[in-house]
Amino acid sequence: MSVIVTGGAGFIGSCIVRTLNDMGIEDITIVDHICETDKWMNMRNKKYTEYINRDEFLEKLPEYAGKVTHIIHMGACSATTERDFDFLYKNNYEYTKTLWKFCTENQISFIYASSAATYGDGKEGFDDKEDIKRLRPLNGYGYSKQLFDLWAEKQTIAPKQHVGFKFFNVYGPNEYFKGSMASVIFHSFNKINETGEMGLFKSYKEGYEDGGQLRDFVYVKDICKVVKFMIEHEEVSGLFNLGTGQARSFYDLAASTFKAMGLEPNIKYIEMPESLRAKYQYYTQANMEKLRSVGYADDFYSLEDGAKDYVQNYLMKNYETY
Template identity: 40%
Template sequence: MIIVTGGAGFIGSNLVAALNARGMTDILVVDDLYEGRKCLNLSDCDFTDYREYDDFIDLVRRGHDFGPVEAVFHQGACSDTTEWDGRFVMARNFEYSRSLYEWTTARSVPLIYASSASVYGMGPDFVETREAEHPLNMYAFSKFVFDQYVRARTSASQVAGLRYFNVYGPREGHKDGMASVARHFSAQIETTGQCKLFEGTDGYANGEQRRDFIHVDDVVAVNLWLMDNPQVSGIFNCGTGRSQTFNDVADAVIGWHGQGNKHYVAFPAHLQGRYQSFTEADIAALRRAGYTAAFMPVEVGVPRYLDAIAKTRES
């Protein structure tokens, strides 16, 4: 059995679909379906069991035997960066993850978990060292604390954390305002004919702020590679290693639609000094660990994503 927490969410559901593509269907999906629209992410997937998020961790803490477990992909979390209830976030993210760590390591089950590039705060360095880490909100802090917990311990079984950068791709429709800029730009082209981008800030020209945008298929590929290589443990950046501009994303969206233009809006005052104008994953550690596959640039990944959206609508 494979266990996927957050299995109805964006990255988790793509993982379930990818496992299915390998012929693997003995999957326990764990999620919180208070946001019921997430169920649509799994409507084309096969799995053998489902547990609500809180029920599952209660079983874990009581030492429940789920039978032979090949790996746990821990993707579930409170990912709302505006949530400042520290006790809630730490219980949902850190304490939950710690319980899973204790359960998996006691049974020699590989644990592959989602960390976040948000631990780096404003940067400017994005390398997996303590010196580069400056979390600026509770979500980032909770991920940072669990990474610290993992670093302070040794395990005979695999424990691998992936610090996701700006992930985009299919099965994120339920995220609304938290969805990727590629999705927002596409919706804006369809409704108004214009992509809205920020004017220049932090020394960058209009729309030239840069992020490390990574397609969810590449994120899934790294997760599955870790499962295939249980000798690899550690905390790794999961980005392309190459930043691209918001203009690049907008141009890819406009090119796919064959129409539209860019419109620059004033940079919001409330984001001054709190906005990442630049992110770029240092992926040297991941390469040293043995991951050799190439990552899609937005010129390839965005059209692939929009093709998937169009195909879903047609079906």
């Protein structure tokens, strides 16, 4: 196998490179946009052939015809706060179309990141078997991902294998360079170390207690296991949810972080900024039946087990790299 991993120095991408190495695959091209960030640190313990800057890669792409078996496309602007939609359109939509077309022309596998942000406020549910044309994302990032999902659905010719993943709330090692977009566990760990307490948003919706807002938190090691499954099952194609199928509260997440650190929970409730309240999601939970229906049978990490592994084996070890 010869694999191109875009976003390969980033959070999920670098963990996938680790998984490929564990599978014995070292013929890997990492594509990313590192610039002045420290994402290069995620590459230090990986085996790969070359690194190419994102902005130079598409020009070089024709050179890989007949030389690669898979493109795993995790590279994107994943900031839900990004306001430059022209950038999102070019980077998340047009770029992905180019890779799809290359994989189609060369009949190789294409595995790419969609997002649970495509579900918008959740009024249409979180079922990957339903008509995606009904979805109304709440931010430009989610819409840029939705645009590609809709485009891919219309294509009459496709890559040898095409798999999109609607990632829910992913957490785990190697997310250290995501800034404000890193997981709540990551920020909780740092806040607890700094102040001894963690602040969670108050609730402004009937039926939800303060800190009781629910999310489907999925450990990045489970993401990697599902990607490995797809690599090993090239007969499977489609757009799939990738969460755990179990919604948990932010209180549970914070409490799990405290427990993993060997501390009693010390949680305060803070006001949610006015700018967030109108579009704030109180519930996400992936319907995982579609993934199960194609044969994926492994259990997912519980929130408690995932938090324990992440905190004790990575965060408490000076941000160990996976």
